Amino acid sequence: MSDELLPDGPRTSGRDAVVVGGGLAGVTAALALADAGVRVTLLEGRPRLGGLAFSFHRGGLTVDNGQHVYLRCCTAYRWFLDRIDGATLAPLQERLDVPVVDVARPEGRRLGRLRRDALPVPLHLGRSLAAYPHLSLAERARVGRAALALKKLDLADPALDAQDFGSWLTAHGQSPRAVEALWDLVGVATLNAVAGDTSLGLAAMVFKTGLLSDPGAADIGWARVPLGELHDRLARRALDAAGVRTELRARVTSVSPGGDGGWSVETPGETLRADTVVLAVPQRETYDLLPPGALEAPERLLDIGTAPILNVHVVYDRTVLDAPFLAALGTPVQWVFDRTDASGLRSGQYLALSQSAARDDIDRPVAALRERYLPELRRLLPRAREAQVRDFFVTRERTATFAPTPGVGRLRPGARTKAPGLYLAGAWTATGWPATMESAVRSGVNAADAALGALGRPRPRHLFASEEAAHCIVPGDTPRTPGREPEGTGAPLRGGVR
Incomplete structure (x- = not known):
């Protein structure tokens, strides 16, 4: 290619990009770049798209x-569903409503509910918490006080990342029962760790955004069709319509600077040249593919x-x-x-x-x-x-x-690397979110934004805007701004959630 890779300034006519990885992060980056007029090739080593959310x-x-x-x-993931025409297949609850059954009570099996009312924060959960049968009256009162203290935390404070959530809860009067029946009930599902093993910064982000920002923020959505219908079939159709060349079973073996100032991406059957490369693969694979000097301390990826x-x-x-x-x-x-x-x-x-x-x-x-x-x-x-x-x-x-352990925040890299034209995406990068589908989509947007800026190309008007992240529009409410084969019959199948 004739386009010159400049260390700091934009490249005036960059036209070609390779995205490595076909999970939500890679698909998002590929769609965003293609929508901006970049020629995109998406390479995925598996025979399907969707990453860890598949069928x-x-x-x-x-x-x-x-x-x-x-x-x-999760406004970025909602944007992604709209972009692939899949929103109607994964609807949200009208209002948060979670049945919680305790089978260890002395009086026998007992049902409680966590649900919200159409009231402002924090009153939207007040009635539900007041009637929550899995905590004592004193525990419920202390939960309310801890929630107000959590709401006051500054998510930009780096000190939060170094502290564990469990110690913070104990210091704010939360009993082991309250941690089990409420804080970990939510936190384990969203953070994939118990409170004592979780960074206070990530936990505060989850609870402030999901429960203390907007009345409808925690309403739950899930796919009423197989995930493969959304993240593989519909995603592939959207990529095809955007002009993305998608190659499955295409394992990338190396990424290196090209002699023409661009990048060379090697697969067992092909060498691709590109102005821009987005690595949208897990941190260990990213470490293996990074060229020397791309990150100041690449070994930190292995510490995540x-x-x-x-x-x-x-x-x-x-x-x-x-x-x-x-x-x-x-x-x-x-x-x-x-x-x-x-x-x-x-x-x-x-x-x-x-x-x-x-x-x-x-x-x-x-x-x-x-x-x-x-x-x-x-x-x-x-x-x-x-x-x-x-x-x-x-x-x-x-x-x-x-793992959302204390200190993980300083290990998560942003989208940009020290190598011009090389960008990172993945739920494990520095999105501010735990490892969720939301974080994956945000990371793809972040990588595409950085690449388009360097290429001197305008941002697609309909691309998700991270700065508008927390608009949660609730029907009937006033909009507000917060922010292989399965085991048992054959070989093991690796599964996941989020």
Whole structure:
């Protein structure tokens, strides 16, 4: 290519980009660059798009590798759904409503709910918290005071990243029961770690944005179709329409500066030349592909830990759960989702258990997991006691997310590198969010923005604007601004959630 790579200024006629990785971050970056008129090639080593949010077939069922949900405050992911014409297939609740069942109470199984009213923050959760049966009256009052203290924290304060959330909760009067029944109920599912293992900065971001910013911020959305329909088929269709060349089963072996001032991207069957390269792959793979000097301390990428997620899949011969999902206390079971309709099951019911921070279970044999979880489901769901189990299998993702440990914030790099024309994307980069679909999309936008600025190209008008991140428009409310084969029958399948 004749375009000159300048260290600091824009390149005046850059036209070609290669995006390495076809997860949500890579797809987002590819769409944004193509919408700005850049010629884009997207390379994905697997035979599908979607990264860790994908589907596979098991018999007559279409199974998601893990249950993924999002919140109304996940405005980047909502933009992504709109961009691929998938928003109607993953609708949001009208209002937050989470059934929470405790099976360890002395008086027996007890149901409570976390739901919001159409009132301003923090009154929107006041009635629900006041009636929450899983905490004592004194614990509920102390939760309210801790929430107000959390709301006052400055997310820009770097000191928050060095402190753990559990210690902060203890210092603010939160009992072990309050941590279990409320703070970890939400935090483990969103952060993939218990409070004591979580950076206060990330935890504060989650709770301030999701529960203390806008009344509808925490309303839950999830796909009513298999994830592959959204993140693979519809994403591929959007990429094709945007003019992106998408190559699957294309494993990148090296990325290096080209002799013409651009970049050379090697795959086993092809060498591609580009003005811009976006690495949208996990941190270990990014470290392996980075050319010398691209980051000041690339070894920091290897210091970003990972956390596992286990998903347990159970097919019953009858309906045992009437709600679309529930959360559980007093049991190893965390969250249970009804995936019957989305999977194509014609009779009976298919439940998926999403088990975050699952270090104790991630390597257990299937038989041991069956022995552990089926009795717990019978405790949790009385109708499961008479039901027959037609199928039981698990999906595992041993490195599902980056670990949100104290100090992780200083390890997460931004989109720009020291090598002109080379950018990073992925939920593990410095988006300010934990490892979620929202963080992945934001990272793709950040990488595309940085690349377009360097290329001297205008930003597409409809591209998600990060500075408008926290507009959560709630129907009926006044808009406000806050901010492989499955185990049991074959080879292991790695699964995940978010």
